[in-house]
Amino acid sequence: MDVLTAARLQMAFSLGFHIIFSCIGMTIPFFMAYAEWKWLKTDNTVYKDLTKAWAKGIAIFFAVGAVSGTMLSFELGLLWPEFMKHAGGIFGMPFSWEGTAFFIEAIALGVFLYGWDKVPKWTHWFSGVVVGVSGLASGVLVVAANSWMNSPSGFDFIDGEYVNIDPLAAMFNDAWFSQALHMSLAAFVATGFAVAGLHGFYLLKNKDNEFHKAAFKIALTFGAVAAILIPISGDHSAKDIAVRQPAKLAAMEAHYHTEKGAPLIIGGIPNSETKTVDYAIRIPYALSFLAHGDFNAEVIGLDQIPDDEEPPVIVVHFAFQIMVGIGSLLAFISLIYFFLSWRKKELIYHPLFLKVITLCIPLGYIALEAGWTVTEVGRQPWIIYKVMRTADAVTPMPGIQYSFYITLFVYSFLSVVLIWLMKRQISAIHKDYPILTNKEN
Amino acid sequence: MLEFIVLVLSIAFFFYTLLGGADFGAGIIELFTGNKSIRPIYKAIAPVWEVNHMWLILAIVIIFNGFPPIFAQMSVSLHIPLFIILMGIVLRGTAFTFRHYDTHVDGTHVYYHWIFRISSLLTAVFLGVTLGAMMYGRIDNDPNSTFYLQFIAPWFNYFCFSVGIFVALIFAYIASIFILGEAIEAKQVRFYGILAKRFSISMIIVGSVVLTLAYLYEVPFLSLALSAPISWAAFTGATILLPLIWRGINKNQLQLIRVFVALQIGLIMLGWAAAQIPILIHMKDGNHLTLYNSVAPDATLYYLTIALVVGSLSIFPSIYYLFRVVKFKSE
Numbered sequence A: 001m002d003v004l005t006a007a008r009l010q011m012a013f014s015l016g017f018h019i020i021f022s023c024i025g026m027t028i029p030f031f032m033a034y035a036e037w038k039w040l041k042t043d044n045t046v047y048k049d050l051t052k053a054w055a056k057g058i059a060i061f062f063a064v065g066a067v068s069g070t071m072l073s074f075e076l077g078l079l080w081p082e083f084m085k086h087a088g089g090i091f092g093m094p095f096s097w098e099g100t101a102f103f104i105e106a107i108a109l110g111v112f113l114y115g116w117d118k119v120p121k122w123t124h125w126f127s128g129v130v131v132g133v134s135g136l137a138s139g140v141l142v143v144a145a146n147s148w149m150n151s152p153s154g155f156d157f158i159d160g161e162y163v164n165i166d167p168l169a170a171m172f173n174d175a176w177f178s179q180a181l182h183m184s185l186a187a188f189v190a191t192g193f194a195v196a197g198l199h200g201f202y203l204l205k206n207k208d209n210e211f212h213k214a215a216f217k218i219a220l221t222f223g224a225v226a227a228i229l230i231p232i233s234g235d236h237s238a239k240d241i242a243v244r245q246p247a248k249l250a251a252m253e254a255h256y257h258t259e260k261g262a263p264l265i266i267g268g269i270p271n272s273e274t275k276t277v278d279y280a281i282r283i284p285y286a287l288s289f290l291a292h293g294d295f296n297a298e299v300i301g302l303d304q305i306p307d308d309e310e311p312p313v314i315v316v317h318f319a320f321q322i323m324v325g326i327g328s329l330l331a332f333i334s335l336i337y338f339f340l341s342w343r344k345k346e347l348i349y350h351p352l353f354l355k356v357i358t359l360c361i362p363l364g365y366i367a368l369e370a371g372w373t374v375t376e377v378g379r380q381p382w383i384i385y386k387v388m389r390t391a392d393a394v395t396p397m398p399g400i401q402y403s404f405y406i407t408l409f410v411y412s413f414l415s416v417v418l419i420w421l422m423k424r425q426i427s428a429i430h431k432d433y434p435i436l437t438n439k440e441n
Numbered sequence B: 001m002l003e004f005i006v007l008v009l010s011i012a013f014f015f016y017t018l019l020g021g022a023d024f025g026a027g028i029i030e031l032f033t034g035n036k037s038i039r040p041i042y043k044a045i046a047p048v049w050e051v052n053h054m055w056l057i058l059a060i061v062i063i064f065n066g067f068p069p070i071f072a073q074m075s076v077s078l079h080i081p082l083f084i085i086l087m088g089i090v091l092r093g094t095a096f097t098f099r100h101y102d103t104h105v106d107g108t109h110v111y112y113h114w115i116f117r118i119s120s121l122l123t124a125v126f127l128g129v130t131l132g133a134m135m136y137g138r139i140d141n142d143p144n145s146t147f148y149l150q151f152i153a154p155w156f157n158y159f160c161f162s163v164g165i166f167v168a169l170i171f172a173y174i175a176s177i178f179i180l181g182e183a184i185e186a187k188q189v190r191f192y193g194i195l196a197k198r199f200s201i202s203m204i205i206v207g208s209v210v211l212t213l214a215y216l217y218e219v220p221f222l223s224l225a226l227s228a229p230i231s232w233a234a235f236t237g238a239t240i241l242l243p244l245i246w247r248g249i250n251k252n253q254l255q256l257i258r259v260f261v262a263l264q265i266g267l268i269m270l271g272w273a274a275a276q277i278p279i280l281i282h283m284k285d286g287n288h289l290t291l292y293n294s295v296a297p298d299a300t301l302y303y304l305t306i307a308l309v310v311g312s313l314s315i316f317p318s319i320y321y322l323f324r325v326v327k328f329k330s331e
């Protein structure tokens, strides 16, 4: 394995690991705050138990989020020193705000975890809200840094020098809003469905359990609202990309030939030799419409992209299909959920529906990783789009393979321990809280 | 603006040394004294440990935003020690949390104990090694030189490791004083009091080794320190505080010595900075990286300053609030 491949894999792996924990950190505080608010309003202790159980669960995730994030801040330099040397001063501003957001988040979390019975009830609730808001803010800020790599702005690149730097313009680049919105929704989709699925699983075993019922409903409602909105925001992202990063769009759609009235290609296997997509379903004119809002618009194909600027088509195309496939499925399930809550309330806890949601546990996270693959692999071979190549940014240090293997090993090991600890955590919660057992037994 | 940013950077390093140091030191103490230290350590550091590490993030972000060439240079030449530090941070952070939030204690905790303890020591030593390498002056950018000269020699030497051990001792010393302030039983006070004294004696011994090695290897830091009166004054002050702290330990003035130790660490860092600044990285070819030649453009500094001002205005009151909630009300 060469240094560039190893560095790309290590970066992808570390980010893919971190994003799972950051999504949990961004969303569960809102679930908790909502549950606590219900408790303060209704005095129903089920909600208090739920808040405590969730809080206990996420404390562990927070630590893993924090250390994997620390790792990332260094990896930006360890793997891409040439990039950071020039980009640090331009796109660093959101990171400096993120520092504040993390601080506030960690402090508020301290108050939330250690402040039960020590601070007034509503202050305690408020500290939970602060954890959520600052977590979401850090996500938005860090995505602003990433969107700058996709849509560099706030500087002029003249004779290899980066001049006229404007960090504000760099942060609020053209891709910022669409990416930040889509990412925040994705965090809610992924965590909402995963948490609901977990509680749904326990409801299948224990169908009258008030605790799991309450948890299921809260998590699924958050997840479902986001799942219905995310295709809309995804469409907005795609329209943006069609203008800004045509090579990425062409790779996503495996769109080899520039044409007017382009068809949308679903599934299939892109063949880069023959420049065709085998075994695919084609919907005439749909791509032109989705990308430009006009059935006859011209969509740039890979034939217009120089060979040495072409992203890996197969990876990007498959990843995109996975994201959109899962996105459509979850949106559909969410519509059913809202229909049931409106018309047939008792069916929400029907075993069939619970089973479906349980099967959804990993789906949001798979879509999330796939979406990032689209964004990041679709940008290749650029680290800063059209300005700096990934190959020119990589560290001169040989032997990055070994640091990749070590990272891979340590993170896999941590994941196994974490899963095991969570199982312990859940069975202990079932013992600790009497309310969790059925009324009958 | 530059002055303000450097000030915040120094504050971040100071708090990281003090609070993060107490955290690393706790692991080192556990390594040497075993399971009996676990409870007092939890009491002292558990509620604030995550905040402690925020100081490191803050410092890194200021460096890569405000002084990008320094970040890039360190990442290349000191890749290996930095990677070891990162693995240490990941392993000790997770091991500590896993055992702390685990639902019950059983045989599996032995693994967490040892991962936490060993990686605490390793991380502390390599933090010191990195610091040593910035002073050592063998960092080399010549792409034609060997792997050894580019990536190993700048940090793999007696001088850098002596700094590493010195830093680990400082951390253990801070931790023992920190735990002392939380200890209630007389037996505990005696135990950690003796520990603190032992660590301070070791610091003096290793500190002299560092200076001797600096002289032997002609580390530029030494002559810089000798010609800077502020360095002299600060190091002298730090030494004078030592007998006062010992007296405080004997007389049980546990809160007072905490203040003294914070002051002492501040003086040591000041003495270091007065000699080293504005140079941050000493290079082999004499083209040192300084605060001035590696600073980002004005526009970047301007927005960084705004972020730091707003940040400080919101962070300091909230930290105070957190400490009040977890530390004082629980008594």
Ligand code: HDD
Pocket: A143, A150, A175, A178, A179, A180, A182, A183, A185, A186, A187, A189, A190, A230, A231, A232, A233, A234, A235, A237, A238, A241, A323, A324, A325, A326, A327, A328, A330, A364, A365, A367, A368, A369, A370, A371, A372, A373, A374, A375, A376
């Ligand atoms: C739960 C996760 C999830 C779901 C269900 C979807 N997405 Fe997504 N998508 C993401 C999670 C995600 C992501 C991981 O969060 C990305 C990566 C970068 C970003 O900003 O969001 C992303 C990126 C991303 C991009 C590339 C943005 C860029 O490179 O700037 C496009 C065009 C879409 N998505 C489109 C869609 C569409 C049309 C969906 C409709 C069904 C959809 N996504 C569902």
Ligand code: HEM
Pocket: A008, A009, A011, A012, A015, A016, A018, A019, A076, A080, A142, A143, A145, A146, A369, A372, A373, A376, A377, A379, A380, A382, A383, A390
């Ligand atoms: C957490 C969600 C993210 C995931 C899952 C992710 C995923 C990836 C993947 C798969 C790659 C490898 C692409 C390739 O080389 O083929 C990559 C590269 C990279 N990403 Fe991301 N990314 C995420 C967010 C970010 C953010 C927020 C930033 C920056 C601020 C960032 C910076 C980078 C850099 C510098 C590289 C290496 C250069 C390159 O390959 O272009 N990523 N990421």
Ligand code: HEM
Pocket: A018, A019, A021, A022, A023, A024, A025, A026, A061, A062, A063, A064, A065, A066, A067, A068, A069, A070, A071, A072, A073, A076, A102, A105, A106, A135, A136, A138, A139, A140, A142, A143, A183, B050, B057
């Ligand atoms: C290059 C990319 C990234 C870097 C350098 C980075 C850095 C960090 C750091 C240092 C932390 C620890 C702070 C803490 O303890 O709270 C952290 C946590 C966090 N990160 Fe990232 N991050 C990156 C990518 C992302 C992405 C893509 C997202 C989300 C969209 C994200 C969202 C978060 C959140 C919400 C937390 C706090 C959650 C928690 O503590 O569990 N980060 N990150």
